[in-house]
Amino acid sequence: MSLGGTPIGPGAFGGLKASSLALIRGERTLFTDLSFDLASGELLRLLGPNGSGKSSLLRALLGLTPLARGQLLAGPAGRRLTPREVCAQTLYQGHAHGTKGELTAIENLALAAELDDSLAGSEVTRVLDAALDEVGLVRQRHIETRRLSQGQKQRLNLARFAIGLQVANRPLWLMDEPSAALDASGLAVLEGLLGRHLARGGAAIVATHLPIAPTQGKARELHLEPFAPRRVREGLAERAP
Amino acid sequence: MTEFGAITWAVRRDLRLAMRRRGDILNVLGFFVLACSMFPLAIGPQREWLQRIGPGVIWVAALLSIMLALPRLFEHDHADGTLDAMVASGRPLWALIAGKLIAAWLVTALPLLALTPALALAFNLPTSSLPVLLGSLLLGTPVLIGIGAITGALALGLKSGPVLMTLLCLPLYVPVLVFGAGAVEAQAAGLSPLAHLALLGAGMLAVLTLAPPVAALALRISVE
Numbered sequence: 441m442s443l444g445g446t447p448i449g450p451g452a453f454g455g456l457k458a459s460s461l462a463l464i465r466g467e468r469t470l471f472t473d474l475s476f477d478l479a480s481g482e483l484l485r486l487l488g489p490n491g492s493g494k495s496s497l498l499r500a501l502l503g504l505t506p507l508a509r510g511q512l513l514a515g516p517a518g519r520r521l522t523p524r525e526v527c528a529q530t531l532y533q534g535h536a537h538g539t540k541g542e543l544t545a546i547e548n549l550a551l552a553a554e555l556d557d558s559l560a561g562s563e564v565t566r567v568l569d570a571a572l573d574e575v576g577l578v579r580q581r582h583i584e585t586r587r588l589s590q591g592q593k594q595r596l597n598l599a600r601f602a603i604g605l606q607v608a609n610r611p612l613w614l615m616d617e618p619s620a621a622l623d624a625s626g627l628a629v630l631e632g633l634l635g636r637h638l639a640r641g642g643a644a645i646v647a648t649h650l651p652i653a654p655t656q657g658k659a660r661e662l663h664l665e666p667f668a669p670r671r672v673r674e675g676l677a678e679r680a681p
Numbered sequence: 682m683t684e685f686g687a688i689t690w691a692v693r694r695d696l697r698l699a700m701r702r703r704g705d706i707l708n709v710l711g712f713f714v715l716a717c718s719m720f721p722l723a724i725g726p727q728r729e730w731l732q733r734i735g736p737g738v739i740w741v742a743a744l745l746s747i748m749l750a751l752p753r754l755f756e757h758d759h760a761d762g763t764l765d766a767m768v769a770s771g772r773p774l775w776a777l778i779a780g781k782l783i784a785a786w787l788v789t790a791l792p793l794l795a796l797t798p799a800l801a802l803a804f805n806l807p808t809s810s811l812p813v814l815l816g817s818l819l820l821g822t823p824v825l826i827g828i829g830a831i832t833g834a835l836a837l838g839l840k841s842g843p844v845l846m847t848l849l850c851l852p853l854y855v856p857v858l859v860f861g862a863g864a865v866e867a868q869a870a871g872l873s874p875l876a877h878l879a880l881l882g883a884g885m886l887a888v889l890t891l892a893p894p895v896a897a898l899a900l901r902i903s904v905e
Contacts, residue, residue, distance in 0.1 A: 502769045505905050527771030534769070536762025542701035551694055555770045 445605040448480070448641035453529070453611035454515035455479045456643065461510035463493060463500050470496055471664060474510070478645065480611070481638045481657050486647040488664030494647035495535050497664070498614045501645070502527050531556060531601060531610045533618060537593045541586030545577055545596055548585055553603045556610060567606065571599040575629050590621035598626070601633050605640070613637060613644035619652055631655055684776040691780025692787075699788040709750045710792050716742040717800050728805050735804030736814055736865035743793050743818060744825060744854055750789045751829035751850075752843040754781060755900065759837055768904055775893040778900070782823075782830055782892065790822035806865075813874045814865050820881040821861040827892030828853045834899035857884065 455478055462472040470493030478484050486494045499505040501512065503523020512521045539548040546568055553559040559567065572578045575595040585593060597618065604610055618630055631654050634644055638657025646652060653659065699706060720738045721731055758764035767777050794815060801811050832849040836842040864877035 499765075504765060504768060524771060527769050530769065530771070532766070532769040534762050534765045536760075536765065538762035538766040540698060540757075540761065540763060542698055547697070551690070552766070554690055555767070555772060 445636050445640045446608045448608045448611045452608050453480050453641065453643060454518060456521075456612065457513040457515065457518070458501070459510055459513065461497070461500065462508040463496055463505065464508045465496060465505070472509070474664075476662050478612075478643050480641045480643055482643050483634060483638060483652075483654050483657060483659040484643075484645045485652065485659060485661045486645060486664065487649075487661055489666050492664040492666050494664055495616050498532070498616050498645065498647055499534075501614060502530060502532055526612070529610055530612045530614055531604045532614045533597050533601070533616060535616045537585075537597060539585045539593060539596060542584060544582045544584055545588065546572065546581040549596060549599050549603070552600045556600065556604060558603045558607045558609065560607060567603060571602040572596075574602050575599045576625065591623055591626060594618065594621050595626055595629070598629055598633060601637070605633065605636055611642045613642065613646075615644065615646045617647055617649075619648055619650045627652070684773050687772045687776035688780040688783070690772075691777045692784045695781050695784030696787065699784065705750065705753065706788055706792060709746050709789055710796060712749055713742050713746040713793055713796060714800070716745060718803070721803075731804045732806060735801065735806045736810070736869075737862040738804070739797060739800055739814065740818070740821075740858055740862040743790075743797075743822065744858060746793060747789055747822065747825045748829060748847060748850055748854075750785070751826070751833055752846060754785055754830060754833050755837050755903075756833075756842070759904070764900070765904060768901065774897040774900065778830065778834075778896050779893040782826055785830075786823055786826050790818075790826065793822070794818050807869075810865050810868055813868045813878070816878055817861040817864040817874075817881060820878060820885050821857045824857050824881070824884045824888045825854060827888035828857075830892050830896040831899060834896040834903055837900065837903040857881070860884075 457475075457477050459475045461474040463470040463474075474497070476484065486497065488494055496505055500507050501523075503526065512526060513519065514521050538552070540551075543551070549568055549571065550559065550564070553568070569578060569581070572581050575598045577592060577595055577599065580588060580592060585596065588596065601613060601615075604613070613634075619627055622630060627650070631652060634646070634652065635655030635657055637644060638654055644654075717738055720734060724730060724734075755764060758767070768774060797815060797818060798811060801814060806814070829846070829850055832846045832853070833842075836846040836849065839845060860877045860880050864874040864881070867877055868874040
C-alpha cells in the first residue's frame with residue numbers, strides 16, 4: 441500500500457532564492473556571499489567536505505542558527521521571508537534523529553506528523569501504517585525506537601516525509617544526511633519519495649555525500665568549499681596559512 | 682494547528698513520555714519524602730518543634746524536589762534533536778513550552794501535593810493548617826516550574842548547566858518560599874493567610890504569562 445501525493449500549486453510554492461548568505465560560527469567563517477535559487481520541482485544537493493557548513497546552512501535557512509548576512513526571498517523576485525515563514529513551509533530532518541527512544545515507532549511518527557500538521561482526517565491509523573509500510577518498518581511499529589538500528593531510525597524519518605506527501609502545507613524539504621546508515625533498499629525509498637515530491641511540485645535541499653538521484657524531477661548541485669579558517673589571536677584577526 | 686493545538690500536543694507528548702519513565706517521578710517523590718524525614722532525625726522528635734518547622738521543611742523539600750526534576754525539562758529533547766524539530770516546525774514555540782510546563786507540573790508537582798497531607802501528619806501539623814499549606818503549594822509550585830523553565834532554557838547545553846541552573850534558580854525561589862511557608866505560619870499565629878496567598882497567586886499569574894515566551898526566547902538562543 442502506497443500513499444498518494446497531493447499536488448503543490450505555484451501558489452503554494454513559487455521557489456526560493458537565497459542571496460549573499462554569510463554564516464559565522466564563533467571564530468570560524470563557514471561561508472560568505474553564498475547565493476542560490478531553488479525552483480519548484482528541483483532538488484539541490486548540498487555537497488562539500490566535512491565541516492564545510494552543510495548542516496549549518498540548513499539550520500540557518502530555518503533560523504535555528506542566525507545568518508551573519510544575506511536574506512531569503514520567496515521566488516526569483518519575491519518578498520523577503522522571515523525564518524518563521526520558512527519553518528512553516530518546511531519539513532526539516534536534522535542531524536540527530538529527532539525521535540524519543542522511549543516511544544514506539546508509530547507513536548514517534550504520529551507525534552511528528554501531528555507537529556507537521558500532515559495528519560488530517562479520520563484515517564490516521566491507516567496513513568501511519570501505510571507510511572511505515574512504505575519504509576519497511578511496519579513489523580517494528582510497536583517497538584521502542586531506542587531498540588531500532590540507526591538505519592531503521594533513518595527510515596522512520598522517511599516515513600514522516602511519506603506522510604508529508606499527503607498534504608501541500610510543507611512544500612520545501614530540508615534533509616541533513618538522509619542517506620546516512622541507509623541500505624540500498626532504504627536509499628531507493630528515499631529516492632522514490634524525493635522523486636514523488638519533486639513531481640508534485642515540491643522542492644528539496646539535501647545535504648549528502650552520496651549521489652542521491654530522485655526518480656523524477658531535476659537535481660542540481662551546490663558545492664560548499666572548505667573555507668580557510670580565520671584565527672583570532674590577541675584580538676587581531678589573521679588568516680591561517 | 683492552532684496555539685491550543687500546540688499546547689495539547691506538548692502536554693500529551695510529555696505525559697506519555699513521563700509514563701514511560703515512571704522511575705523519574707518516583708525518584709522525585711522519594712527525594713521529597715526522605716528530605717522531609719531527615720529533619721526529625723536531626724533535631725529530635727519534640728512535638729512542638731516539629732509542628733513549628735513542619736511547613737517550612739515541607740516547602741523547602743518540595744522546592745528542592747522540583748529543582749531536581751527540572752534540568753530534564755529540555756535536556757533530553759535537546760540531546761535527541763526533538764527540540765530542534767519543535768523550533769523548526771514553525772509552531773508557536775511559547776505554546777509548545779507552555780504545554781511542556783503543564784505536563785511538568787502534572788508529573789512533578791501534583792504528586793508532591795498528593796503526598797503533603799501524609800507528611801503534614803508526620804510533622805503533627807493541625808488539620809486546620811493543611812488547606813493553607815496545600816493552597817500555598819498549589820499556587821507556588823507553578824511559579825517554581827516557570828522560573829526553572831526560564832533558567833533551564835538559558836543554561837541548556839552548557840557543560841555545567843544543571844549546577845548553573847540551580848545557582849540561578851535558588852535566589853529567585855526565595856520570595857516564593859517566604860510567602861509559601863509564611864502563609865501557614867500566619868495562620869498558625871492566628872492571622873489571615875490571605876495576603877500571602879494573594880501574593881503567591883499574583884506571582885503565579887505573572888509567571889504563567891511570562892515564562893513560556895521568555896523561555897522560548899532563551900531556547901532559541903540555546904539551540905543555535
